[in-house]
Amino acid sequence: MIGMSAVEWLEPRSLEEALDLRARYGEDATVVAGGTFLGILMNQGFLRPVRLLALRGVLDLDSINQENEGLVLGAMATHRVVERSGMVREGWPALAHAFSVVASPRVRNQATVGGVLADADYASDPPAMLAALDARVVVAGSGGRREIPVADFILDHYTTSLEEDELVVEVRVPGRARRAVYRKFRSRSSEDRPCVSVAAAEVGGGLRVVVGAVAGRPQYFPEACALAESGRTEPDLADEIARRYAEAIEPISDARGSARYRRRVVAVEVRRALEDLYRE
Amino acid sequence: MKVPLVVNGERVAVEARPDEMLLGVLRREFGLLSVRETCGIGVCGACTVLVDGEPVSACLLLTPLAAGRDITTVESLGGDHPVQRAFVEAEAFQCGYCTPGMILTAKRLLEEMPEPSEEEIKTYLGGNLCRCGCYVKIIEAVKLAAAESYPLREVSGT
Ligand code: FES
Ligand code: FES
Numbered sequence: 001m002i003g004m005s006a007v008e009w010l011e012p013r014s015l016e017e018a019l020d021l022r023a024r025y026g027e028d029a030t031v032v033a034g035g036t037f038l039g040i041l042m043n044q045g046f047l048r049p050v051r052l053l054a055l056r057g058v059l060d061l062d063s064i065n066q067e068n069e070g071l072v073l074g075a076m077a078t079h080r081v082v083e084r085s086g087m088v089r090e091g092w093p094a095l096a097h098a099f100s101v102v103a104s105p106r107v108r109n110q111a112t113v114g115g116v117l118a119d120a121d122y123a124s125d126p127p128a129m130l131a132a133l134d135a136r137v138v139v140a141g142s143g144g145r146r147e148i149p150v151a152d153f154i155l156d157h158y159t160t161s162l163e164e165d166e167l168v169v170e171v172r173v174p175g176r177a178r179r180a181v182y183r184k185f186r187s188r189s190s191e192d193r194p195c196v197s198v199a200a201a202e203v204g205g206g207l208r209v210v211v212g213a214v215a216g217r218p219q220y221f222p223e224a225c226a227l228a229e230s231g232r233t234e235p236d237l238a239d240e241i242a243r244r245y246a247e248a249i250e251p252i253s254d255a256r257g258s259a260r261y262r263r264r265v266v267a268v269e270v271r272r273a274l275e276d277l278y279r280e
Numbered sequence: 281m282k283v284p285l286v287v288n289g290e291r292v293a294v295e296a297r298p299d300e301m302l303l304g305v306l307r308r309e310f311g312l313l314s315v316r317e318t319c320g321i322g323v324c325g326a327c328t329v330l331v332d333g334e335p336v337s338a339c340l341l342l343t344p345l346a347a348g349r350d351i352t353t354v355e356s357l358g359g360d361h362p363v364q365r366a367f368v369e370a371e372a373f374q375c376g377y378c379t380p381g382m383i384l385t386a387k388r389l390l391e392e393m394p395e396p397s398e399e400e401i402k403t404y405l406g407g408n409l410c411r412c413g414c415y416v417k418i419i420e421a422v423k424l425a426a427a428e429s430y431p432l433r434e435v436s437g438t
Contacts, residue, residue, distance in 0.1 A: 009281055009298035009344050032342065036322055039301060039340030043320040052298055056345060080334070104407020105385070107322050109334045110341065191323075191406040 008051040015140065018058050018167060023142045026164040029053040033076060033115035036107055055114075061169070062112075064088065069175035071095075075114025075168045079126070080105065082113060092173060094180035098129035098199065101184050104191045114168035120154045120217075123193035123256070127154055128212030129182045131220060132199035135173040141166035156216035177201040179280040183273045185265055187256045195256040196265045198273040209241060209270060214251040214262050221248050238274035245270045283347050287312070288356035296343040303327045303338035306353065314354045314380035318409075325408030328381035329353050335385045354380035363387050366425035367418075374412035381408050386422045395426055 010029060012018040021029060030049035032038060041047040055061060055076055062076035064085050071092055073082060082088055083100035102108055102116075102125050116124050117137055131151040138147050142165045150171070153160050162168065180201035187195035197212040207228035211219040224244035227237060251262035284293045287310055294309045306312045306329070316326040320339045327338040330352035357364055363386050366372075373379045382405065389396060389404040396404070401422045410418065 007297060007299040011344070032345070035342050035345055036337075036340050039337075039342065040321045042299065043301070043339065049299060052342070052344075054342075054344065103322070104325065104335075105388070105404060106325065106328060106335045106337045106407055109331070109336050189406070190403065 007049060010051065010053045011057045012053075012055075013057050013059065015058055015061070015167075015169065018053070018055060019140060019142065019165070021053055022167055023165040025051060025053070031055065031118070031167065033112040033118070034078060034110040036111045037115060037119045037121065055167070061114075066091070067172075071173040073113045073171045073173070075112060075170055077113050079108035079111045079113075079116070083108065091176045092133070092180070094177070094182045094199070094201070095126075095129055095133060095173065098125050098182040098184075101125055101182075103193075113171055117150065117153060117171065118160060118162060118168050120156075120158050120160045121193075122157055122216055122252070123213040125182070125184060125194060125197060125212065128197050128210045128218045129180075129199040130171060130173065131218045132182075132201040132203075132208045132210040133173050133177055133180060134201075134203045134208060135171050137168055138170045138172060139163075139166045140169045145169070147172070151210070151218060151220050154217045159216075174203065177203050179277050181273055181276040181280065183269055183276065185269050187261075193256070196262055196269050198266075198269045200270075200273045200277045202277070207241075209245065209273065211245060211249060211266055211270065213256075214249055214266060216252075219245070219249050221245060224248065234278055235275070238271045238278070241274060242267050242269075242271035281344065283343050285343075285346055285351060286349065287351045288353060289350075294343075298342065298344050300343050301339055302329070302341040302343050302346050302351070305343050306338060306351070312353045312355055316377060316380070318377075323407070323409070324378075325381040325385065326378055328384050328408065330384055330388065333388065333391075335388050352384070354383055357383070357387075361387070362428050363390065363421075363425045366421045366428065370417050370421035370424055372417040372421035373410075373414055378408060378410040378412075378414075382410070382418055386425065389422065390426055396422070398423075 029051040032054040061074045063074045065072045079099045083096050089096045135150045136147040137153045183198045184194045185196045194213040200209045207225045246267035251259040253259045282293045296305050306315045318324045318326040322337040322340045329338045
């Protein structure tokens with residue numbers, strides 16, 4: 001081990017202490033939530049952290065609460081805890097569903113709410129649903145706290161608007177959506193990430209359709225969604241919104257599907273999501 | 281660093297690097313060779329262990345994250361566990377490489393859903409791959425174990 005310096009493990013007990021360490025080390029300390037994404041990067045040799053800042057010991061970061069009609073998911077709540085929470089299933093069933101279709105029970109026992117947002121992997125399930133529900137990410141840093149809509153938090157592939165001294169603390173989902181659905185289209189095996197995912201919700205009277213896994217960030221087109229108020233009716237409405245999404249999105253190509261294939265799937269899946277939504 | 285672990289009921293403090301995954305520690309320090317590495321990215325389930333009763337990929341679990349938690353590997357089941365008996369009876373393996381992970385995952389599945397449908401079995405075990413392709417027999421084994429009035433355990437809500 002000569003010449004190899006030891007990796008340092010930091011395990012703060014309070015958020016204050018965690019933020020101090022984050023402010024001190026910034027990118028020189030790799031934040032550890034559940035550790036799934038991190039484990040993949042480390043095992044593949046893409047990342048060799050010199051210092052690990054684990055949040056597991058920070059009190060209360062894993063709670064799930066209801067506050068003024070809204071839902072508050074702690075950053076360290078695991079996917080499995082969210083999907084099985086009576087509160088989430090009862091008030092936000094589509095959200096519970098979006099968490100429940102991620103990979104396998106193994107991954108969901110480890111992966112966290114804060115982690116899936118901070119990693120900003122384009123092909124994760126929960127971000128699109130959270131964005132459709134108009135959820136906000138609450139982050140804390142040296143300058144205090146701020147709230148960022150999920151749709152603006154994720155900027156591009158593995159890129160977020162989180163600053164070097166900030167940590168994700170919780171996610172706030174506004175009062176129960178009147179109707180909400182999440183559709184995951186897989187092109188390979190059952191535990192795979194989506195090729196295309198569509199989340200649709202009626203929030204505060206308006207329609208929000210968000211398409212995931214097709215580009216660097218969740219795709220949301222307010223103008224197309226506004227057609228829901230244009231007086232157009234089903235099935236014409238669903239067709240038209242789906243057509244506009246398929247036109248507006250510039251899909252990526254990867255092992256789960258080419259750009260061309262994805263564009264066609266978007267048209268079909270957005271229509272189906274809206275049909276499901278209006279059937280709710 | 282010294283990491284206090286509870287492995288198959290035994291409390292031990294092991295020496296591990298903080299960036300080392302639990303998989304290697306279980307094999308090296310405890311000789312638990314039922315925990316196997318294949319993909320190293322959480323996809324295959326050959327490295328499945330139970331952490332506080334829940335299946336987790338040991339290949340993705342940083343050792344310090346397991347500190348103080350209950351780690352169970354198939355070695356502790358003793359060979360006569362209802363799920364193990366069902367796997368033998370259904371001949372739910374060829375090479376046996378995936379079997380420990382399958383058994384641990386099935387154990388937890390049956391605690392959560394004592395009478396799973398075929399669809400539920402497939403979904404729950406979807407993240408455990410069998411290179412020998414014994415899926416038909418594996419599903420049969422899980423059904424068999426379920427039918428054998430598997431002892432119910434209280435499942436906590438969260
Ligand atoms: S080796 Fe851990 S899931 Fe494949
Ligand atoms: S029995 Fe050989 S991998 Fe499953």
